[in-house]
Amino acid sequence: MIVLGIETSCDxxxxxxxxxxxxENGDLAAKGILGQGLHSQIAMHREYGGVVPELASRDHIRRVLPLLDESLAxxxxxxGQIDAVAFTQGPGLAGALLVGSAFAKSLAQGLNLxxxxxxxxxxxLLSPLLGTSAPSFPFIALLVSGGHTQLMLVSKVGHYELLGETLDDAAGEAxxxxxxxxxxxxxxxxAISKLAEKGQVGRFxxxxxxxxxxxxxxSFSGLKTAVLNQVKKWDAGELKSPEQMAQFHADLARSFVDSLVAVLVSKSEKALKQTGCKHLVLAGGVGANQQLRSALNEKAKKGGFEVHYPPLELCTDNGVMIAFAGALRMLADSKGLSKSGAFDIKPRWDLASNNLT
Structure with a gap:
């Protein structure tokens, strides 16, 4: 079965x-990736300091059809050789999700799929199954993507239990x-990760x-506030040279990253101990952070568990993970399939509420 995946949740x-x-043949799951296309809107949003939803939606409209042609090529x-269409239904920006849903539903209806x-x-959380070292079920998933920081117990495809989540700022937001x-x-x-590499450990x-x-x-809002306080303290002090300013920023970035990573690693290890799982999955955009990966690998050696990552190119949002997740859901239970033309989206959506019965 060939599944088309469409991702338009954010940027x-x-x-x-x-x-x-x-x-199905038990091969490396990544061998099933036939083609893919990806466009990032980072350059467009950078001048605004963050994602502008209206601009994001309009850009999805411009990009999705050429990317489909690229993937097919x-x-x-x-x-005519596609068997089903999977699309990101939520969570995400409502307008952006609507673009993907409308395109996917229209295409599926037109092709009678x-x-x-x-x-x-x-x-x-399923994307690490596409890596060379895939985890065995059950496993713990540390999801650090955009506005989400969660620990999930993954029993099998479609069976997820929320163990913990952020109470305010997520790691990515921090x-x-x-x-x-x-x-x-x-x-x-x-940018923070790169700057932290030049910083002195433990200055702050x-x-x-x-x-x-x-x-x-x-909870990461307090950590962000602590950084703000250090910046204000520095600005209120004596005038410093550009070199001193650069080192201050690098040292503060290093202390920030070290504090955030320490919390993520500690909570992940605690989740493994509480559930008895021996496999941890790190997924989401922050999953590409090298300091976090290094700290988890080091803890895994001492703690007797394994850490699994998606391929680096699949850490950020992409169509492969949606096609793959949709395909596994279809194989596990075909009840979620639809031929309805309704453009249904869920900007806010609890993952556990979508469990298979």
């Missing part, structure tokens, strides 16, 4: 084609806000919010 337009034969397929709405976070405080461009994650004693709480929830 990336992704289209991909996935063949379930690789998964890579796969050497025609529209079934379609399936996919939860954006399900796409992320990265972006801290980057803005340090004068870095949007998006902040990669920043908080590690909820590190010792008994639950598995997160």
């Amino acid at each position: 990336e337009t992704g289209v991909a084609l996935y063949d379930t034969a690789a998964w 890579q796969a050497k397929l025609t529209l 079934p379609s399936i709405g996919v939860h954006h976070l399900e796409g992320h 990265f972006d806000k801290t980057a803005k405080l340090l004068g870095l461009d949007y998006p902040g994650g990669a 004693d920043l908080p590690k919010p909820m590190l010792h709480s008994k639950d598995l929830d997160f």
Whole structure:
């Protein structure tokens, strides 16, 4: 079965084609990726310091059809060879989601094909199954994508239990806000991580919010506020040289990253111990952060568990993860398939509420 996947939840337009034969035959799941196209809107949104929903929606409209043509050309397929269409139904920006839903539903109806709405976070947490070292079920998923920071127990495809989540700012939001405080461009994650590599360890004693709480929830607004306080303190002091300013920013970035990573690693290890799982999946945009990956790998050596990552190119939003998640859902239970033309979206959507029965 060849599944077309369409992702338009925020600021990336992704289209991909996935063949379930690789998964069903027990081969490396990534072999099923037949073709894909991806366009990032980062350059467009950078001058505004963040995503502008209206601009995002309009750009999805411009990009989705050329990306479909690109994916079909890579796969050497025609529209007539597609068996089903999967699309991101939520969560995300309403206008952006509507573009993907309308395109997917219209295409499916025109070709008389079934379609399936996919939860954006399900796409992320299943994407490590496409890596060379795929996890075994059950596993713990640390999802750090955009406005989401969650720990999920994944029993099997379509069976998810929320163990903990952020109570305010998500990790990705904390990265972006801290980057803005340090004068870095949007998006902040990669910029902060790169700057932190030049920083001195331990110069600033920043908080590690909820590190010792008994639950598995997160909170990063206080960490961002602590960075703001350090910036204000610096600005109120004596005039410093550009070199001193640059080092201050690097040291503060390093302390920020170290504090945030310490919380994510500690909570993940606690989730593994509480559930008895031996496999941890890191997924989402922040999953590409090298400091976080290094810290998890080090903890895994000492803790006796394995960490699994999606391929780096699949950490950000993409069509492959939606095609793949949709395909696995179809194989597990065909009840979610639809031939309705309704452009239904779910900008706010609890992943656990979408479990298969």
